[in-house]
Amino acid sequence: MEIVLTGMSGFVGQALLPRLLNKENNIRAAVRSLNKTLDGQISQFSIDNICRNQNWKNIVTGADIVIHCAARVHVMDDSVSNPLDEFREVNTYGTLNLAQQAADLGVKRFIFISSIKVNGESTELGFPFKPDDTFIPTDPYGLSKYEAEVGLHKIAKETEMEVVIIRPTLVYGPGVKANFASLLNLVSKGLPLPFGCIFGNQRSLVSVTNLVDLIITCIDHPKAVNQVLLVSDDNDVSTASMVKEMSKALGKSSRMLPVPLWCYSVAGKLFNKQDVVNRLLGSLQVDISHTKETLGWAPPQTIEQGFKETADAFLKNKEKLNDSIN
Numbered sequence: 431m432e433i434v435l436t437g438m439s440g441f442v443g444q445a446l447l448p449r450l451l452n453k454e455n456n457i458r459a460a461v462r463s464l465n466k467t468l469d470g471q472i473s474q475f476s477i478d479n480i481c482r483n484q485n486w487k488n489i490v491t492g493a494d495i496v497i498h499c500a501a502r503v504h505v506m507d508d509s510v511s512n513p514l515d516e517f518r519e520v521n522t523y524g525t526l527n528l529a530q531q532a533a534d535l536g537v538k539r540f541i542f543i544s545s546i547k548v549n550g551e552s553t554e555l556g557f558p559f560k561p562d563d564t565f566i567p568t569d570p571y572g573l574s575k576y577e578a579e580v581g582l583h584k585i586a587k588e589t590e591m592e593v594v595i596i597r598p599t600l601v602y603g604p605g606v607k608a609n610f611a612s613l614l615n616l617v618s619k620g621l622p623l624p625f626g627c628i629f630g631n632q633r634s635l636v637s638v639t640n641l642v643d644l645i646i647t648c649i650d651h652p653k654a655v656n657q658v659l660l661v662s663d664d665n666d667v668s669t670a671s672m673v674k675e676m677s678k679a680l681g682k683s684s685r686m687l688p689v690p691l692w693c694y695s696v697a698g699k700l701f702n703k704q705d706v707v708n709r710l711l712g713s714l715q716v717d718i719s720h721t722k723e724t725l726g727w728a729p730p731q732t733i734e735q736g737f738k739e740t741a742d743a744f745l746k747n748k749e750k751l752n753d754s755i756n
Contacts, residue, residue, distance in 0.1 A: 433649070434490055434537075436460045436480065436528070437499030442543060442645075445603060445638040446499065447472075449646050460489055460500070482523035486531045495649055496532045497541045498525060503571070517574035526581040533589035539655075541594045541648055544579055546634075546660065546716060547572030548597055552708065555632060558715035561597070561658040579658070592655045594648045596641075599662045599716055603638030603736065604743030609709070614744055617676045626686035628669035631713045634662035635672075637736030640729040647727050659721040663733045666715050675734065679741035 433450060437443040438459040450457050457472040464474050475489045480500055490496065502520035529540050547569055549559040567573045579595055586593040602610045616623065644661050648654040667675065670686060677684035691711060698707030722728055731739075 431455045431495060431649070432458065432493045434458045434460065434493045434496045434532075435499065436497070437501065437543075439465070440499055441603075441605060441607070442601065442638060442641060443499045444605070446497070446642045446645060449642055453646075458489055458493065460486075480520050480524035480528070482519065482527050484524065484527060486528055487535065490528075490532050490535050490537060493532070493535075493537050495539050495541065496528065496537055497543075497645060497649075498528060499543045501543070502574075514570040514573065517570045518577065521571070521574035522577045522581070525578040526585070529582055529585050529591070529593075533585055533591040537591055539592040539594065539649070540582065540585075541596065541645060542578065542582055543645070544595050544597045545572060545575045546597045546599045546714070548576045548579060549660075549716075551714070552712045553715050555630070555713045555715075558634070558717040559660065560717050561660050561720050583656075586656050594654045594656070595658045596644060596648065597658065597660050597716075598641050599634040599636050599660075599714065601636055601638050601641055603740055605747075606638075606740060611744075613673070614676055614680075614741065617673055617682060618680050618744070618748070620682040622683075622685040622687050623673060624687045624689035625670050625673050625710075626688035627691055628711060629671065631668050631711055632666040633669070633672070633714050634666050634716045635733065635736075636662045636729075637731050637733070637739070639731045639736060639739070643730050644721070644725075644727060647725055651725055653724050657724060659724070660716045660718050661721060662716050662718050662729070663731070663736060664718055664722075664729050665733045667733065669710055675737050676741065679734075679737040680745065 433455050435443065435457055438447055438461055451471060459472050459474050460477050461474050462477065464476060477484060502517050525542065532540055546559065547567055549563055550565050550567065553559055567576050582593045582595065585591065640663055641661055673686065674684040694707045694711055698704040
């Protein structure tokens, strides 16, 4: 099978590539800079940018599947003057340009890695997001992904190309960065942490292993056609239980101080960090029953296994850094 992969060097792409190579596939990777260590294993095609004007003909012609992982990712405190325009150029117009050319060139299936932000930023406890929820996000990143999904549905209706949309929750795993990595680093110090009272919320996470397994499943599953699929580990955790699981995976004490929730709200207002506080205290749950029932799929990795794998990689990398310093 001829598969085009975008975002090969990204967090998800790096985890996905070995699974694709284990199959009888020919991989064409769209990259900005060539990776010489992969010479002979895959075909690499240099592209300028993922935007509305990119020509994909030489990469996509003759391909069966496009897996589109590349995106302008959500970042805190974005410094560009108009974040929505920047997100749209890559995530909306760039995606739809690639998809339309893929459809015109006879690609059979287009798998789009979207985001749970299309559903929203938070849920009420016990009322998880579902794939058919109606919501138009205001966050620039979420809106750009939503608009891409709308355009992909239109392309699917007007052409013979099948579309599969996957909306992951927060993705973690070996090499994870951003907030998850920061919390992991904090927990690794073994100090008492102020999360003892944050046990009443619930958050859905997904290990990159589980996400990759779903993507692989969607490559040729007949019932994945034109579906919107939510994905998680299917085991929601509170902030306190997440920290406890991290501590266990790192081999550290899980002592947590019972700081009252109102203290977080006050601190958030004082330091203008209300978004951070909302993520610590709030819930974001997804219902993946549609994904499981439609595909006959279940996450192969437990959250305990995912945290252990992530923690082991974190400790190994930390050891390498220490060795290089010494």
